[in-house]
Amino acid sequence: MSDFHKWADPGQTDIDIILVHGPGGGPERTWTDDQSGLAWPKDKLAPRFKNARILSFNYEPSLEDFFVLSDAEDSTMERIDNLSANLCRAVQRLEQYSPPKRLVFIAHSLGGLVCANILAKKTDQSLYSDLFEGIAGRCVEIVFLATPFCGNDPEAWEVITEKLCTNAKVERNHCSGAFQVQQAFQNLLANRFSKPAFRVENLVEAGDEDMPNVVVTADSAKLDSAIPVGVEADHQSISKCVDEKNLIFTRILDSLHQVEERAAPFEIVQYGHHFVGAGNAFSGPFMRGDGAAHHTVHHLTFGWGQSNRSSREKPSR
Numbered sequence: 001m002s003d004f005h006k007w008a009d010p011g012q013t014d015i016d017i018i019l020v021h022g023p024g025g026g027p028e029r030t031w032t033d034d035q036s037g038l039a040w041p042k043d044k045l046a047p048r049f050k051n052a053r054i055l056s057f058n059y060e061p062s063l064e065d066f067f068v069l070s071d072a073e074d075s076t077m078e079r080i081d082n083l084s085a086n087l088c089r090a091v092q093r094l095e096q097y098s099p100p101k102r103l104v105f106i107a108h109s110l111g112g113l114v115c116a117n118i119l120a121k122k123t124d125q126s127l128y129s130d131l132f133e134g135i136a137g138r139c140v141e142i143v144f145l146a147t148p149f150c151g152n153d154p155e156a157w158e159v160i161t162e163k164l165c166t167n168a169k170v171e172r173n174h175c176s177g178a179f180q181v182q183q184a185f186q187n188l189l190a191n192r193f194s195k196p197a198f199r200v201e202n203l204v205e206a207g208d209e210d211m212p213n214v215v216v217t218a219d220s221a222k223l224d225s226a227i228p229v230g231v232e233a234d235h236q237s238i239s240k241c242v243d244e245k246n247l248i249f250t251r252i253l254d255s256l257h258q259v260e261e262r263a264a265p266f267e268i269v270q271y272g273h274h275f276v277g278a279g280n281a282f283s284g285p286f287m288r289g290d291g292a293a294h295h296t297v298h299h300l301t302f303g304w305g306q307s308n309r310s311s312r313e314k315p316s317r
Helices: 040-048 076-094 111-120 127-136 153-166 176-188 247-262
Strands: 004-008 017-018 052-058 101-107 139-143 172-176 199-205 229-231 266-271 276-277 298-303
Touching: 017 040, 017 076, 017 266, 040 052, 040 153, 040 247, 052 076, 076 111, 076 176, 111 127, 111 172, 111 176, 153 176, 153 229, 172 199, 172 266, 199 247, 229 247, 247 298
Parallel strands: 017 052, 017 101, 101 139, 139 199, 199 229
Antiparallel strands: 004 052, 266 276, 266 298
16 A cells, blocks of 8 residues: 555655545545545646645544543554654655655644644654654644644543544543644644744634534634634535635635745755754664665755755745
8 A cells, every 4th residue: 555645746846735634534535525526636736736746645544543442541642653653754755765845734633633743742752753853844834624622621622522433433431642632732832932833724614513513613623823714514524625716725725825925945954865854853864785874964955846956036936
């Protein structure tokens, strides 16, 4: 199984847009309308961003990765860390033979916590911190589609998990791992001494909270500096943008254009064949054919539309 489903890969690209689904979804199914078969990453997004490689992470998350089901042992934090690490390794494999790129994550439901975990734990001295830091240093934007963020309110979090598990017809016990991740990401955004360089778009469901298929509303997705924007959709349809005039698609499009308009030069330090953001920790040496560790450092600077160029001028379009 390949690491990614490719919606668009024009060859010479300046940015990777990576879509990450949650439990019960799929790398194609989550982003494709059931009735029309329209897949907006390919049919709507790719024609507007011809310098972007658009991919869906090909993995199979389960609710058991985020919630403790029945009387099982709580290994949710370890499971989420593994999912995040697998995403980071998949991105690294993309770039074994190509220059590093800016990264944009578009994540649905609990898939957003897989991405948020990378960004929130990049410097926590954990098992995967070096791996996470190398990817987080290149992230310029993350778009959350109905990803729950309830802060330190365990009661609100219980309501969310009750709906997610009830809709999937599974019984859950508790959810410490998922709760810790969303709390850590909120702390990252709220820390005025470590404001992240990436943009955050926070889209939520604007339907009736009493409906079982409406899961994440504005009250359950509160992020510092990322006010939730309600859209007319339920938890499943929010990731399927059929109409290009749909508020969901236009918000995603506008946010990507803002990243494009900035076009700030983006410096990357390459250690061997590992790429990490400038100023980030060394992600490890690569091995020569004789088995000896070999360290090489290359500085690459580029903005949107200027891959492999050292000019700090904004590219003309």
